[in-house]
Amino acid sequence: MTTDAFGSKSSDDRASDERSAYDKRSLATLAADLPSDDRGLAYGEGVFETILVREGQPQLWSWHEARLTRGCQRLGIAAPSSAELAGCLAVCQGEGLEVLKLIVTGGSGGRGYRAPESPETRLRARATPFAVNQQARRGITARVCELRVAEQPALAGLKHLNRLENVLARREWSDMAISEGLLLNAQGELIEATSMNLAWYRDGRWFTPCLDRAGVEGTLLAALEAEMTFERVREGLESLAWAEQVVVMNSVQGVWPLRTLLKADGAILAEWKDEAHPALDELNHTVARLLGEPAN
Ligand SMILES: Cc1ncc(COP(=O)(O)O)c(C=O)c1O
Numbered sequence: 001m002t003t004d005a006f007g008s009k010s011s012d013d014r015a016s017d018e019r020s021a022y023d024k025r026s027l028a029t030l031a032a033d034l035p036s037d038d039r040g041l042a043y044g045e046g047v048f049e050t051i052l053v054r055e056g057q058p059q060l061w062s063w064h065e066a067r068l069t070r071g072c073q074r075l076g077i078a079a080p081s082s083a084e085l086a087g088c089l090a091v092c093q094g095e096g097l098e099v100l101k102l103i104v105t106g107g108s109g110g111r112g113y114r115a116p117e118s119p120e121t122r123l124r125a126r127a128t129p130f131a132v133n134q135q136a137r138r139g140i141t142a143r144v145c146e147l148r149v150a151e152q153p154a155l156a157g158l159k160h161l162n163r164l165e166n167v168l169a170r171r172e173w174s175d176m177a178i179s180e181g182l183l184l185n186a187q188g189e190l191i192e193a194t195s196m197n198l199a200w201y202r203d204g205r206w207f208t209p210c211l212d213r214a215g216v217e218g219t220l221l222a223a224l225e226a227e228m229t230f231e232r233v234r235e236g237l238e239s240l241a242w243a244e245q246v247v248v249m250n251s252v253q254g255v256w257p258l259r260t261l262l263k264a265d266g267a268i269l270a271e272w273k274d275e276a277h278p279a280l281d282e283l284n285h286t287v288a289r290l291l292g293e294p295a296n
Contacts, residue, residue: 030091030125038122040105043113044162046121047071048103049219052252053127054292056094060251063219068104071158077106078121088125097130099252105161130252137284139259139275140179142193142248144237145169146264148186149214157217169194172264179256180248183215188236191215193248196256199230200243201279206230207239220251223290224283241270245280255280255287 040046049068052059065085072079085102092098103124109116147169155162169181180193190209192198197218199208208230211217224230233239240246246258257280261270288295 026087027090030088030123032124034105034122034124035108037108038105039107039110039115039119040103040122040161043106044160045075045077045115046103046105046161047075047159048101048161049159050252051100051102052130052291053089053092053098053100055096056089056092057292058089058100059292060219060223060290063222064102064251067159067217067219067222068102071160072104072121074154074158075106075160076115077104077119080104080121080123084123088123091125092127093129097132098127099130101126101128103161133253133256136179136256137254138257139272140248140256141177141260141262142180142182142258143173143178143262143266144264144269145172145181145183145194147172147183149183149191151185151213153213156213156215157211159216166194178262182237182261184237185214189234190236190239192218196248196250196253197221199247199249200240201245201247201277202239202243204279206279206283207233207235207243210234218250220249220254220287220290224249224286227286237269243272244274245272245277246270247280247283249287251291254291254293255284 034041047068049064051061051064065082069079088100088102092100105122106115107120107122109119147165149165169183172181180196182193182198183191185191190198191211192209192215197208199206206229208221209215210232221230240261246261247255248258249255257272259272260268263269
């Protein structure tokens with residue numbers, strides 16, 4: 001399903017359709033607490049998505065659905081149907097900007113790590129109001145995290161529920177002036193940011209790290225890659241120092257350009273003063289369209 005699947009109706013019509021299709025009992029189930037024997041809680045067995053919803057319209061929906069479904073398949077748990085996922089929109093108010101969080105877990109049962117014969121996955125959905133961080137859109141300070149991410153090709157790319165590396169990395173700083181932390185692997189290769197993908201521009205080309213051994217394959221990055229080329233590379237921090245522009249991005253926040261990159265000890269590693277860069281303008285333009293932002 002794509003956003004367009006909802007496009008022919010007003011958001012009010014669609015929201016009320018979804019609400020009538022999803023009775024109160026279903027909504028209560030989507031909001032219910034997880035039992036303590038849930039395998040998502042016990043082992044992180046599951047996947048999640050955070051989706052930007054604009055006036056009731058989910059953005060990049062088909063990309064989120066595809067990643068969630070792929071993640072369930074990779075973990076061996078049943079993926080919710082398209083209809084079940086679409087029904088989750090009923091938890092949204094349908095006005096302004098919201099973030100819809102979907103969680104799918106492996107359910108209860110099994111014995112220890114051994115999965116149940118016929119697992120019953122659980123689907124949960126929650127919506128919260130959201131506001132674009134306009135200041136970060138103009139440029140941020142980021143730092144390099146000390147934590148090194150592990151390589152695990154079996155899980156690489158998925159937005160699975162085991163996010164302890166990201167949690168530990170995000171604990172490394174509390175300075176509000178620092179908006180993101182860059183994550184490297186043990187070889188010192190760039191992977192991503194704590195909650196965003198990473199890309200940089202040099203000599204007319206965009207680059208982004210290979211995510212086949214670690215990291216999350218972002219839906220915004222995937223949608224962008226369908227329209228323009230990002231060369232996937234295994235490179236270290238030195239590539240950023242030479243870059244004309246460095247950005248972090250995700251499907252909720254959009255693109256944040258880096259203006260200052262700090263080492264973990266706070267020393268300046270690199271700075272980018274050039275706020276107006278044609279490649280960044282073009283990227284911002286494309287992202288604004290992909291995230292359904294009204295044209296200025
Ligand atoms: C670790 C990590 N990498 C990348 C992303 C970007 O993913 P998406 O573009 O689907 O939001 C996220 C999103 O939250 C993330 O948590």
